[in-house]
Amino acid sequence: MNKMTILLIEDTIPLAEVYMDYLQEENVEIIHVTTGDKAYSYLAENAPHIILLDMNLPDVDGMDILKYVADMGMNCCVIVITGYGAVSRVVDAMRLGAFEYLQKPFDQGRLVLTVRNAMERMYLREMVDTYKSQFGITEYHDMLGSSQVMQRVYDTIENVATSTATVFITGESGTGKELCAQAIHNISPRSDKEMVILNCSAIPKDLMESEIFGHAKGAFTGAIADREGAADRANGGTLFLDEIAEMDINLQSKLLRLIQSGTFQRVGSAKTTKVDIRYICATNREPLEMVEKGLFREDLYYRLNVIPLKLPSLRERGRDKLEIAANFLRKFSEEEGKNFKNYSPQVEDIILRHPWPGNVRQLQNVIRNVVVLNNGEMVEMEMLPKDFLDNIAVDRDDDSSWSRRDGVTGADIIRTVEMIRPLWQREKEAIEEAVEICQGNIAQAAIYLGVNPSTIYRKLKSWNKNN
Numbered sequence: 408m409n410k411m412t413i414l415l416i417e418d419t420i421p422l423a424e425v426y427m428d429y430l431q432e433e434n435v436e437i438i439h440v441t442t443g444d445k446a447y448s449y450l451a452e453n454a455p456h457i458i459l460l461d462m463n464l465p466d467v468d469g470m471d472i473l474k475y476v477a478d479m480g481m482n483c484c485v486i487v488i489t490g491y492g493a494v495s496r497v498v499d500a501m502r503l504g505a506f507e508y509l510q511k512p513f514d515q516g517r518l519v520l521t522v523r524n525a526m527e528r529m530y531l532r533e534m535v536d537t538y539k540s541q542f543g544i545t546e547y548h549d550m551l552g553s554s555q556v557m558q559r560v561y562d563t564i565e566n567v568a569t570s571t572a573t574v575f576i577t578g579e580s581g582t583g584k585e586l587c588a589q590a591i592h593n594i595s596p597r598s599d600k601e602m603v604i605l606n607c608s609a610i611p612k613d614l615m616e617s618e619i620f621g622h623a624k625g626a627f628t629g630a631i632a633d634r635e636g637a638a639d640r641a642n643g644g645t646l647f648l649d650e651i652a653e654m655d656i657n658l659q660s661k662l663l664r665l666i667q668s669g670t671f672q673r674v675g676s677a678k679t680t681k682v683d684i685r686y687i688c689a690t691n692r693e694p695l696e697m698v699e700k701g702l703f704r705e706d707l708y709y710r711l712n713v714i715p716l717k718l719p720s721l722r723e724r725g726r727d728k729l730e731i732a733a734n735f736l737r738k739f740s741e742e743e744g745k746n747f748k749n750y751s752p753q754v755e756d757i758i759l760r761h762p763w764p765g766n767v768r769q770l771q772n773v774i775r776n777v778v779v780l781n782n783g784e785m786v787e788m789e790m791l792p793k794d795f796l797d798n799i800a801v802d803r804d805d806d807s808s809w810s811r812r813d814g815v816t817g818a819d820i821i822r823t824v825e826m827i828r829p830l831w832q833r834e835k836e837a838i839e840e841a842v843e844i845c846q847g848n849i850a851q852a853a854i855y856l857g858v859n860p861s862t863i864y865r866k867l868k869s870w871n872k873n874n
Contacts, residue, residue, distance in 0.1 A: 411456035411526050415439045416446045416472065417488070418465050426459065429515040430522060443467030447475065456529045457522065458485045462496055470496070473503045482532060484525035501859055508861065524850035524860060531854055548590035550583055551734055552727035556719040560587070567714050568594040573666070575711050576689040578718030581768030584689040585649060587718060592645040597685055600644030603637045608653035616658055617674050619665075626675020638671055642682040651688040651711070652697050659704045666710055686711065721763040721770065728758050728770065735771055736786065739778040747778055750786045757791070757799060835870055838863055 411434065417423040418441045427437050438455070440446050443464045449455075458476065462469030469487065476485055484506035489496055497508045506528065507521050545553040547561045567574055568591050576584045585604065592602040610618050617626075621636030637646055648654075654662070665671045670681050688711050697703035721728060732750065740747040750758065763769055773795055774786075781790040788796075841852040842863070853860040 410434050410436055411529060412453075413437045413457045413459060413522070414446065414449060414453075414455040415459045416441075416443070416464065416469070417459070417461045418442065418463075419461075426518060429518050433519065433522060433526075435522070435526070443469075443472055446472055450475070450479075450481070454481060455483055457525045458483055459488060459522075460485055461488045462500070463490065470499065470503070473500055473505060477504050484528055486521055486525060501861060506859065527848070527850055528854055531851070545730060548586070548593055550586050550590060551731045552724055553730065554719075554724045554727045556723060557727060560716070560718060563714075563716050564590050565594070567591060567716070569596065570714075571685050572713045573686040573688070573711050574714045574716055575694070576687065576716045576718060577694065578689075578691065579720050579766055580691045581766030582718040582720060583767055584691075584718060585647070587716065588645075588647045588649075588687045588689060591687060592647075592685075595645070595685065597644050600642075601640055602645040602647055603641040604647045604649060605637045606649045608650035612655040612658070615655065616661065619658075619662065620671050620673050622674035623676035626673070630675065633673075636673065638665060638682055638684065639680070641684045643684075645685045645687060648686065648688040650690055652690040652692045652694060652703055656702060656704060659707050663704065663707045663710060666707075721766040726759070728763070729755060731767060732758050732770060732774060735774040736778065739775050743778050745778050745782060746784050747786060748784045751788065753788045754786050754791065757788075761799065835866070838866060842867075 413430070413435050415423055415426060415437055417426065417439065420441065423439050423441075427439065430437065435457075438449065438453075440449060443466050458472075460469050460472060464472075473485060473487070476483065485500075485504070487497070487500045487505045487508045488511065489500075489508060490511050497510075500508060506525055509517065509521060545551065547557075547564075550557070550561070564587065574588075574591060576587055578584055588604075589602060592598060605618060607615065617630075617634070617636065619636050619638055621634050621639055622630050624630055624633050648662075661671075665682075665684075666686060669683065670679050672679055694703060694708055694712070698705045698708050721731075729750075736747050736750070739745075758770070765772075773792060776792050777786055777790050783790075791799075838852070838856065841856050842849060845851040845855070849863050850860045853863050856863070
């Protein structure tokens, strides 16, 4: 653990010297100031890890310094030092975010333990911040998810965006290939130009050539005027060829010529047009299998597959499912004027464990169905679409791991009032379990529970007294 900085704000110099002597064996650097004014000056240019704050200063109220730290969003642990009987002050300080308090007089052991707990908390914060900086992106250009597989996708997008190299995106239907292509375009130097989207599976093959290259007036029946194609519109920008594997093999040679030469001719025209296009393509098929079957030109495949980018299926993305589901619930509730805020534990379990063959698109449709057809604040099991629940029942019957978890086969969840226990009991169990997992380290347990250590100390003392 690196050396941490402590700002000691104490106007009584003999006491300050005692505190510093108490902490001389710790891995800390202590900066001592005697007034609030000097504390403000130091904090304006420095960010200590820990602040030891005497609440009774000669020039300012210690509470004002605590408010300053909170208002500035400073990432530090404040330990307040109070005189005997100042309980109300301690409560106010804790509300403002103080980490812990010390009541005078206190001995070396109490000070050292409190400072060590604060140091551990700061160390854990730094670890979390480091983790977030490396792996913690949860939303990226409308793509959601903080899993490691998605972090790699985000990194690839960042790396390829500034290039002009062709990107070949593969992945199952509903994994977000178009969003990925849009993200690449949006952060590329071509973002001020258009990204033209052409779905090769949605356009009849007889019209596809005209859709790509455009046509001249009179080129065929119904061609009553010159018409720009996708290649014209994407000049200077990006052309996204979605479901590229569905393109007719006879047209693939013309596309290859466009990519290699940067030139094309409109249908029915002898004029050659030169364009500058960045190509992104996508397919939900295995392109090499298509090549082996003679359905996709090998030379076009290798010309397109400069930078391959595979999007993971939803079943590979762990707790991303809950993040995405929560986002959809907020979005659709707002659109429909509903009050949904969260999911029941049973529904969360299904979201996590269902294989989602339709990926994000299927999850999106299920949640929209729930929001449109139901009301409430929590999504309950019975609100899920019946056909979806029927599939869940089949999955559970076929998968023993479901049954071992909750003993349920089918869509019905039986709940009775006997299952309800007082809130304080559940709170007590949660705190005791956290302390046990953290091997008795209350400060660490408090971090994971999202409360101040003093809260745990107080509750444990109260429960022990009642026992």
